[in-house]
Amino acid sequence: MPQFPVHLAPTPEETTIQPGYRYRVNWSESELAEYLKRAGEADADHHTGVVGAYRPGIDSAQIEAIDLNAQPLNCFVWNTELLTKTMRRGLQSEAEQAPPRHNNRLTLMDSCLGGPEVRLINERTMLSVAPRFELEWTTEAFASQLGCIQLMESSRTLHFSDGEALILLDTEAADDGPVLYLGGTGDTQAVKPVCAFQARGERQKIGYNMEISQLIPAEFQEKAVVSVSVLEKYTCYFLQNAAPSDPERHIWTPVHLPIVWGWSIRVQQRYDGVWDIFRKKLILPTATTEAPALPRWRRNSLQCSTSAAHLLNSTHKATR
Numbered sequence: 001m002p003q004f005p006v007h008l009a010p011t012p013e014e015t016t017i018q019p020g021y022r023y024r025v026n027w028s029e030s031e032l033a034e035y036l037k038r039a040g041e042a043d044a045d046h047h048t049g050v051v052g053a054y055r056p057g058i059d060s061a062q063i064e065a066i067d068l069n070a071q072p073l074n075c076f077v078w079n080t081e082l083l084t085k086t087m088r089r090g091l092q093s094e095a096e097q098a099p100p101r102h103n104n105r106l107t108l109m110d111s112c113l114g115g116p117e118v119r120l121i122n123e124r125t126m127l128s129v130a131p132r133f134e135l136e137w138t139t140e141a142f143a144s145q146l147g148c149i150q151l152m153e154s155s156r157t158l159h160f161s162d163g164e165a166l167i168l169l170d171t172e173a174a175d176d177g178p179v180l181y182l183g184g185t186g187d188t189q190a191v192k193p194v195c196a197f198q199a200r201g202e203r204q205k206i207g208y209n210m211e212i213s214q215l216i217p218a219e220f221q222e223k224a225v226v227s228v229s230v231l232e233k234y235t236c237y238f239l240q241n242a243a244p245s246d247p248e249r250h251i252w253t254p255v256h257l258p259i260v261w262g263w264s265i266r267v268q269q270r271y272d273g274v275w276d277i278f279r280k281k282l283i284l285p286t287a288t289t290e291a292p293a294l295p296r297w298r299r300n301s302l303q304c305s306t307s308a309a310h311l312l313n314s315t316h317k318a319t320r
Contacts, residue, residue, distance in 0.1 A: 017080045017088060018141060019103075020242055020253040025066065025073040027090035032068075034086055039065065049082030050075040054251040054294070056149065056190040058180060059303075061296045078253045078294055094249070102140045106238055106255045109205070110134040111285035116265055118216065118275045125275050127228065128213040129263050131236070131285055137195065138203040145244050146198065147191035147252060148208070149237040149295050151178035154230075154304070156214060161224040168214075168309035169301065178235060180300040181212075191239065191252055216267055216275055220312060226269060233262035233283065237295045258291040 017023070027035065038048045052075060053064040066075045077083065077091070114130035137146055156169040171179045180190055194208050216228050236259040239252040262283035270276050 024092040031086045049079040076251045105138045107136040125216040130211045133208045135206040143200045144240040146194040150181040151235045152181040154232040159227040171304045176298040180297045229266045257287040261285040
């Protein structure tokens, strides 16, 4: 599988600015005018490469513009390639030492989808799929934490023997775009650590695996279930942060192109009562330039789950 490094080799000018760090803004009137012109376009942060703040939380990702009335005037750089030469000149680092003339780099060496499959887990029938990523993580520029965010577009439905259907999850009902995927009520992190914090100058290969699953009930509210359908698209973001515990001075920034994958599955009962996959279509993990480079969302998957889905999960947990 081809490799997908997110950036070309940095130029000397690019390497004087490090993504994710806070910088003091000292722009002249002409430099400020250039920023305001670019910021006036749609998706301002995607045109300027800088934000006032980026706060990924489980309910939403807050992206704030630079507060031009603040003193001192600060910003965070999330994409050095979008900075113009004039904008770059007016950014002053708060670091005590000059930054190195290279970047941290994440390379996707290989990827695949494990499954999908139907199996019995703790006496519950589950449909699952497992995306797997083989990564090479190099921190040449600075020590950093590698993390992952998954956004999803989803529709999950139960189909009954009487011909009726019941929606369990629908992320498109509110027309808010992709939502943050959470694995359950105990999942409280928007950004999941991929590995341990990595020191500067280190390189390692990482096998990063995750599993997405859906409970398959034989019945729900005394109605026989004959099939379960799942239609989902995921966008996986790998990001880095030099100091996740210091959000006032460091933010999460992308270190690779977004990776899209998905599945369309219908599971039915066979004549012998065994659940089996009767229809499947897979989108294998692929790096893309179509998705927004900086992940944003307004809701999470738990908030998009219907009351029926919460009742289904709680009922089956109680009977285990």
